[in-house]
Amino acid sequence: MNTHFLLHNITYRWVIDSGATSHICRDRNMYHSYTSLSDYYVMLPNSTKVKIEGIRSIQLNDDIHLHNVLFIPSFRFNLLSLLKLLNENQFQFTMQSNNFVLQDLTTMRRIGIAKQDQGLLFFYFPESKFTFNNIDSCNLVSYDTWHKRLGHVPINVYNLIANKTILSSVDSHFHCSTCQLAKQNRLSFSNPNHFSPNFFDLLHADIWGPFRELTYDRFKYFLTLVEDKSRFTWIFLLKNKSDCAIVIPQFLSYIETPTCKNFVLF
Ligand SMILES: [Zn+2]
Missing domain, CATH: 3.30.420.10 (Ribonuclease H-like superfamily/Ribonuclease H)
Incomplete structure (x- = not known):
């Protein structure tokens, strides 16, 4: 699983705002659907009116889909409305001393973290797990290699993972000697078909x-x-x-x- 966090490009940095009522993005290229707006404005706390250029959806990764994100290019950072994020998803955001975690309550997976920087809380999230490039390379890796990489998973668990992603299909002829040895809790019996070499030896x-x-x-x-x-x-x-x-x-x-x-x- 790719766990690189999008740390480098400031365009992709999202500031978590517990007081904001809408998500706000400053980069038009991040939208996967977009509608232009002509005469809409947002009022900032300092009473400044800022024009909203457009609105629609952004997919941050496989877990996080943002809807009705306001496009305001004059903003310095992208804003992630914590209230809206938690209201629209089965997510949980926990804050402990210097440890901020966003968790998916349905799968109990950690899907993002936040870090303090310059007095702001920046949100970092894993990239999408699969792009077209690594889908191709997933198929090049054989089933036995995936079996070992995934910690010798049983076939039914492998199929669950493979159905959600693009992995090589199960090779029914593959037998893992490590799995067989690991499941044994005692030494095998000696050959029961042993016969003495001569009559009345035993x-x-x-x-x-x-x-x-x-x-x-x-x-x-x-x-x-x-x-x-x-x-x-x-x-x-x-x-x-x-x-x-x-x-x-x-x-x-x-x-x-x-x-x-x-x-x-x-
Ligand atoms: Zn195995």
């Missing part, structure tokens, strides 16, 4: 029970043994958990072969 065991209803032979647990490489499964019925101390050694002796022995129990 044996998984689990006891289930007790059953609410005993079997006919009064068993109430079962032991499951799963061989890791083949995923072959054996099931043994148990009357007590402690029966594992008998069943498992029997099972190991059952599967023991000259090439498959010396099991490690843990």
Whole structure:
């Protein structure tokens, strides 16, 4: 967002006047619509009559539109009527010690500031956000660059911004690795499809029970043994958990072969 303030050209300086009932501009080129007036005057506090040359609208930037602005080229500064500005817009002007801020109450954005200079309160406002030149350059920047420049915004927020401005359209093929890592709050699981290289390198065991209803032979647990490489499964019925101390050694002796022995129990 372009936040340069129009500080340099005195033509663009606006003095905030809390007592003025109308906005007054001294530069005809600032009007985007204009109507000439022939016989209208404004009375100054010192009883001087000053001729009004014309009237209509001025757009200071995207936020601030001034209506019925009097064109009086003999004025030294442009005058911004604070009363008229606040009456015609949902704006708030706050004054604290050396801190003067104009805020849009609908968006809560700061849309202008004022600074004291030579006993006057000069209003400074951000330039319009987009001109035709920077619209062209916005389109030249790719979506992934905008995504990073805007602080890795999600697509729905990006679209909100893009609809209000002219940004590159969303690239659906772009995947941001930074966003993916930032959203993870734990390390990923290791590959669940891991298999041991040899049979009986690893044996998984689990006891289930007790059953609410005993079997006919009064068993109430079962032991499951799963061989890791083949995923072959054996099931043994148990009357007590402690029966594992008998069943498992029997099972190991059952599967023991000259090439498959010396099991490690843990
Ligand atoms: Zn990202």
